Amino acid sequence: MSPLRPENSNLLQGLLPYVVVTPENRPHFDLAPFGLAIAEAHVIDPLHTGSAPFLERLETLDGATFGPEGMPMPRWVFFDGAELPGGIVGLARPAENLSARARTLFKLPTDAAGLVPLSMFIAIPTFEPGEWMGHNLASLGPMLPDAGLKGLASYTKALGLAVFRARKQIGVTQWNSTALAVHTRLGPLELLSAWTPAHSEPWSLTYRVTITEAALRSLAREPEAELPRPEPERWVHSDDHATMKALQVEIEAGARYVITGRPRILDHEHLEVPVARV
Ligand SMILES: CC(C)(COP(=O)(O)OP(=O)(O)OC[C@H]1O[C@@H](n2cnc3c(N)ncnc32)[C@H](O)[C@@H]1OP(=O)(O)O)[C@@H](O)C(=O)NCCC(=O)NCCS
Known part of the structure; x- marks a missing residue:
């Protein structure tokens, strides 16, 4: 399949795809959706303690987007309801490349490192083979208007559905x-x-x-x-x-x-x- 070409080319530059998936579910996922290879370091195992800082940032992303809607998720819902049965796919930036506004949003210290998620799509498989329940879609695009991220949620969901082979x-x-x-x-x-x-x-x-x-x-x-x-x-x-x-x-x-x-x-x-x- 040829690569996706979103009209906003910003989305293809400087944004890195990531996946949260257990080792058990991983073989069922497409880790190169539309030919976009997801780096091994950006495939995050929720069962590994080393994943905790990134998973905390996902919780911050959820709080910033769904909090105002009155539907933020506690961490255990992420784990029980999303990471174990399904998966999370999104786009992120390295901490050192974030704008001041995004750093404030994530309350990052000046020496923060690692990936910071700007969007996520969570889905859970149903009994029907190939059918997935879209559980959460969140994007910081509207909260970072100067970052030129128009289309971030749409692109994230497209990549996610491809990763899940939905x-x-x-x-x-x-x-x-x-x-x-x-x-x-x-x-x-x-x-x-x-x-x-x-x-x-x-x-x-x-x-x-x-x-x-x-x-x-x-x-x-x-x-x-x-x-x-x-x-x-x-x-x-x-x-x-x-x-x-x-x-x-x-x-x-x-x-x-x-x-x-x-x-x-x-x-x-x-x-x-x-x-x-x-
Ligand atoms: C909803 C959300 C995911 C959209 O993220 P995003 O990165 O802005 O999404 P995109 O840029 O891909 O697309 C946004 C679309 O919404 C439209 N839109 C903007 N403001 C709108 C409004 N007030 N009402 C309806 N649509 C609106 C945009 O015009 C755009 O559509 P278009 O390109 O056809 O014009 C993001 O705002 C968010 O995280 N919201 C909080 C959580 C949430 O409600 N999630 C959805 C759960 S089902």
Whole structure:
């Protein structure tokens, strides 16, 4: 497979891919996704005590991104729920090449060394071979606006799905999430639930998407990557819980809906999401 070519070439310069994986899961992963070889020193074994400083930095990354969303993970959830059953893939910079702002964010001492993660995608395999649950996607791109990291989360997720050799992905996100603009780059998202009381935020949706090479190239923002999509039939406002509940009733009765593509951003907290029945 030829290398990924994200439109923002900054992402290819100075950012180093890393993987957190147990020795047991490692043989199942592709450690050269799209030909991008991941250095042996950047394959991190969570069972090894020497990995602790890097894993602590992942926790800081999670706190900085999901903390404000009210969903930061305690370290044991990283270990039990992500590192043991699945894996973590992301992009990092050597500590000595970080901006002052990033150093402050990680509270790094002046002599700090080693890799500092700027993004991560966590996924866990399901029973269906090739199907992975996207558990976490985090990027410091928006918090480091001067670093020119536009597209960091999308590129990270594309690399991660390739490392996991995923052929399908399921995931959960909120109807008002910025991340929908990332996930919909994979193509139309089939709605498995539109209103989800099992989640602490019931205005979450559950989706499934088929992963192809074309989908990963689109996700990674290759300039000419375009995928076929149905026309939207309606636009669901991210506060419109009544419509989410009505869609859920239909889905439970057997109807199939997809999110067709990128949401419209109304303001910082509100979206309109394009939906079609298929
Ligand atoms: C969501 C997150 C991962 C995005 O990271 P990122 O590096 O900025 O992502 P990318 O640059 O690849 O893409 C961001 C997309 O969101 C869009 N976006 C920006 N602000 C937005 C907003 N307020 N609402 C909706 N979409 C928005 C961007 O326009 C871009 O899409 P586009 O290229 O089609 O225009 C990052 O903000 C984050 O870590 N957030 C906190 C954790 C979180 O919510 N994770 C997702 C869980 S499912």
